[in-house]
Ligand SMILES: Nc1ncnc2c1ncn2[C@@H]1O[C@H](COP(=O)(O)OP(=O)(O)O)[C@@H](O)[C@H]1O
């Protein structure tokens with residue numbers, strides 16, 4: 001075979017002999033007694049998710065930039081008209097935009113899983129002798145860090161614009177925590193989609209087609225009082241409205257346990273329904 | 286002992302019977318080639334054997350474990366290098382290997398040491414901290430194979446490891462495969478390159494439309510087809526025409542070679558070749574050299590299927 005190419009590329013370091021020598025050494029090396037347990041494996045995948053935030057920060061930026069634009073646009077363009085003053089409107093809208101930015105980021109979980117699937121990375125992970133769902137659990141764990149970053153960015157943008165959460169840092173942190181918890185539940189919907197759809201783009205388009213009306217038909221931007229009856233009913237029963245109200249409550253220091261309960265129950269139901277579906281689809285391949 | 290013992294594997298996707306009753310018997314310690322054109326069912330077969338897909342029917346034991354009921358045990362001793370280089374593009378080469386080492390049970394520092402050892406062995410040390418999306422096709426493939434031997438597997442599935450690679454990278458991958466085999470790993474090698482199977486495989490199954498249509502050693506396959514080629518050169522270019530006519534009286538497929546003295550013909554056995562050379566000498570045609578070649582696997586494929594092996598698609602790797 002090598003008769004055809006007698007002249008080995010001079011610039012290249014590898015000669016055939018070298019590869020075999022260090023390779024046979026690498027092949028002879030001892031192996032661990034057993035593969036990683038479920039927890040170690042899940043944390044390894046979470047670490048992978050974090051590395052991606054480091055190497056491809058654009059991905060996170062892409063989904064945070066829209067909410068940042070919204071908060072700027074809505075506050076300065078419509079703030080005066082809708083709430084009387086931009087400062088008052090910022091107080092109203094910021095918790096809602098926090099919800100929006102984190103919710104947008106959840107679509108990314110589905111896109112990432114679909115990318116792994118279509119690039120064949122999942123095939124490798126699924127042939128490893130580790131607990132199979134570790135990839136799902138670990139990636140969502142890593143994504144949670146992403147959600148926290150996205151939420152923090154929005155709160156900081158608000159602070160720069162003059163927003164001061166009445167309940168202070170602890171109120172903002174509590175709101176962020178609740179939003180991230182809800183996002184964790186919602187992201188199972190997108191991992192399910194990620195395993196069902198053909199391309200990362202399809203997941204993105206369908207995901208945002210779902211997320212956009214859900215966020216806009218909520219009380220993120222406007223109080224439902226001014227809306228016509230039918231729409232008002234939808235807005236009032238939209239779980240995103242509960243989440244936005246609950247976040248507002250926490251940030252203002254007057255938390256509403258009813259809102260919080262609805263949010264937690266919705267997150268639990270989403271997890272209970274879509275986590276097993278994701279798991280089944282993933283195992284089935 | 287058989288490393289893979291599969292019988293009657295079937296897998297359909299909708300109306301497509303991707304794999305339509307495949308039997309395989311792969312001896313431990315060998316390289317077994319699964320040769321077939323694009324769409325023949327190679328990848329689907331590998332995915333079933335690697336426990337990624339459940340067969341519709343049929344059974345298979347991989348290293349003595351059933352691929353359906355003992356999937357976890359199968360996964361403990363095999364590794365897969367898929368058709369697409371299945372490494373994470375958004376991570377560095379080193380991070381990819383550390384991740385796999387951690388998953389396979391290495392401790393933190395052990396994982397780093399193992400990653401560095403493999404990067405060294407595959408001549409990737411210099412690019413270790415570059416993102417994989419900036420790797421060349423050959424580097425990506427080497428990293429991919431390195432990722433498959435973080436723990437040396439007893440059996441390795443290699444799905445078209447050299448498709449889309451330049452000849453140099455292809456030779457490197459072939460050397461790596463040879464080193465793996467000499468270390469005792471059994472390899473199931475899917476390929477649509479006939480010379481690749483010829484170069485590396487101890488046994489070959491030729492598959493087409495989801496079925497094994499022939500099986501044997503490369504030599505057996507060639508003899509079963511039963512013909513080879515006589516190649517010769519005349520001393521004087523002027524005599525080529527006479528030689529061509531004389532060969533044409535005895536053989537099919539007489540054609541001129543690239544230079545002005547070369548001729549080839551389809552020839553069934555050495556006796557016929559000797560008789561032809563005697564006839565040439567009788568007509569005072571001086572022959573500079575001659576050889577009796579075995580048929581190429583291309584000819585084998587044509588003879589078995591009645592159609593040539595399709596041209597492999599130039600490059601199946603994702604290009605950014
Ligand atoms: N997931 C799938 N869904 C539908 N059809 C598939 C799928 N995977 C493979 N096929 C079809 O099955 C046949 C065999 O494919 P494959 O096993 O990939 O062949 P090869 O690897 O030999 O090129 C092809 O016709 C292909 O289109």
Ligand SMILES: [Mg+2]
Nearest residue numbers: 327328329368
């Ligand atoms: Mg294939």
